[in-house]
Amino acid sequence: MGGRVRTVALHLHSAYRLHASVALRPEPFGALAYHYGNRKLVFLKSPMMVEVVRTLGDHPSIEAALTAAGVPAAAYEKYVEALASLERSDMLEVA
Amino acid sequence: MALVEQLKGGLDAPICLTWELTYACNLACIHCLSSSGRRDPGELSTDECLAVIDELARMQVFYVNIGGGEPTIRPDFFQIVDHAVASGVGVKFSTNGSRIDAAVAKRIAGSDYIDVQISLDGADAATNDAVRGDGSYNTAITAMEHLYDAGFGAFKISVVMTRHNVSQLDAFEALAARYGAELRLTRLRPSGRGADTWDQLHLSQGDQRALYAWLVKRPHVLTGDSFFHLSALGESLPGLNLCGAGRIVCLIDPVGSVYACPFVLHDEFKAGNVREQGGFAHIWHSSDLFTSLREPASPGACASCGSYDSCQGGCMAAKFFTGLPLDGPDPECVWGNADDELARIASAAMVKPSPGPGHSKPVSISLGRRSPVTH
Numbered sequence: 001m002g003g004r005v006r007t008v009a010l011h012l013h014s015a016y017r018l019h020a021s022v023a024l025r026p027e028p029f030g031a032l033a034y035h036y037g038n039r040k041l042v043f044l045k046s047p048m049m050v051e052v053v054r055t056l057g058d059h060p061s062i063e064a065a066l067t068a069a070g071v072p073a074a075a076y077e078k079y080v081e082a083l084a085s086l087e088r089s090d091m092l093e094v095a
Numbered sequence: 096m097a098l099v100e101q102l103k104g105g106l107d108a109p110i111c112l113t114w115e116l117t118y119a120c121n122l123a124c125i126h127c128l129s130s131s132g133r134r135d136p137g138e139l140s141t142d143e144c145l146a147v148i149d150e151l152a153r154m155q156v157f158y159v160n161i162g163g164g165e166p167t168i169r170p171d172f173f174q175i176v177d178h179a180v181a182s183g184v185g186v187k188f189s190t191n192g193s194r195i196d197a198a199v200a201k202r203i204a205g206s207d208y209i210d211v212q213i214s215l216d217g218a219d220a221a222t223n224d225a226v227r228g229d230g231s232y233n234t235a236i237t238a239m240e241h242l243y244d245a246g247f248g249a250f251k252i253s254v255v256m257t258r259h260n261v262s263q264l265d266a267f268e269a270l271a272a273r274y275g276a277e278l279r280l281t282r283l284r285p286s287g288r289g290a291d292t293w294d295q296l297h298l299s300q301g302d303q304r305a306l307y308a309w310l311v312k313r314p315h316v317l318t319g320d321s322f323f324h325l326s327a328l329g330e331s332l333p334g335l336n337l338c339g340a341g342r343i344v345c346l347i348d349p350v351g352s353v354y355a356c357p358f359v360l361h362d363e364f365k366a367g368n369v370r371e372q373g374g375f376a377h378i379w380h381s382s383d384l385f386t387s388l389r390e391p392a393s394p395g396a397c398a399s400c401g402s403y404d405s406c407q408g409g410c411m412a413a414k415f416f417t418g419l420p421l422d423g424p425d426p427e428c429v430w431g432n433a434d435d436e437l438a439r440i441a442s443a444a445m446v447k448p449s450p451g452p453g454h455s456k457p458v459s460i461s462l463g464r465r466s467p468v469t470h
Contacts (some may be wrong), residue, residue: 023155036157039210
């Protein structure tokens, strides 16, 4: 939608943070993330994913955030995919 | 546990909270689910409304869907909206457009936190005005022009689907495109005055199949998750596909009563009142009604149907107000599984639950420069 060409490819070594217009609300399954600008609502389906997203901006890279949150290295690829999907919904922004 | 199962067990706060600010309305739509018309003398005061906003902010409710009645009729409408925005609670309000003049359009276009939904039930004046009243089509279109001119962006055009407008789907889509709006289609419910007009307005089986086929090809069309009973026809429509009543959805009415969803304004589904000790949060977390709605539901008469996993037995409100058991098929079950029971109810002249007298009494409200409208 919108036809905007994205030039940014999110990867392990890039630095991101939660978009300034996004609020997180803790829930029993993880959290809800809501973007006040585009009004998208996203379910973060595990507490570890919530921790990664919440602290993303405190770290120099995605890899550092994953490590600090205790994500096992074998799961990095899945997490990067999930974060890339959040970035496509503008839930994350380049730090 | 799957996410959908988690959601059925309830959330810490609603995702979709509808708040009807007033029963007053300058229109008298024949399907109005809150039977609106005249203001109720017991409606929440300005201070009480601001306190509700404060509580929603504490619960981290992201946004509230404000409706009515015609919410913009309240003189404190913008005071309430501004307080919500300042508290981090977004507002999406539904309106017939009569108060969206150039100045109001410009004002609301300036905030990311405010969204607006213009109600329109026909793609031409004849179809729309038959349901919403004379002149209401032109009023809605004028409001859309003001929003477009103000650069609002993608406001919503909200259409309740009836057998009279279901052939106009492409025309609605074109109308939305003309104003840079998003199209939102919702299901007619036999609630409020809709109970009296259900038989003449609700979709036929053929209409339902046509609508499903149209929606499947257009995942960008918003539906408020209201057609999940059609998912029995094939692939699921976008959305959570479950009855959210008391789980992720609820309604606060103008006098502060809290109901399980916007379509069940009836004592059976009243969970409490925000004026009571503990307020809204206590009702959401602990009311007997919401607690029971979050328990696993029995498929009842639908247990032997292969579609139950897709349609979940349909809409609680639609069943309730047509006199059907809540643990059986929806009156618009795509396989016609409710037809025998509906025929039995009709032939036995059984008394269906009454939505009550509502507020459908004659009203005369002057709106700005417009002449008073009398019904």
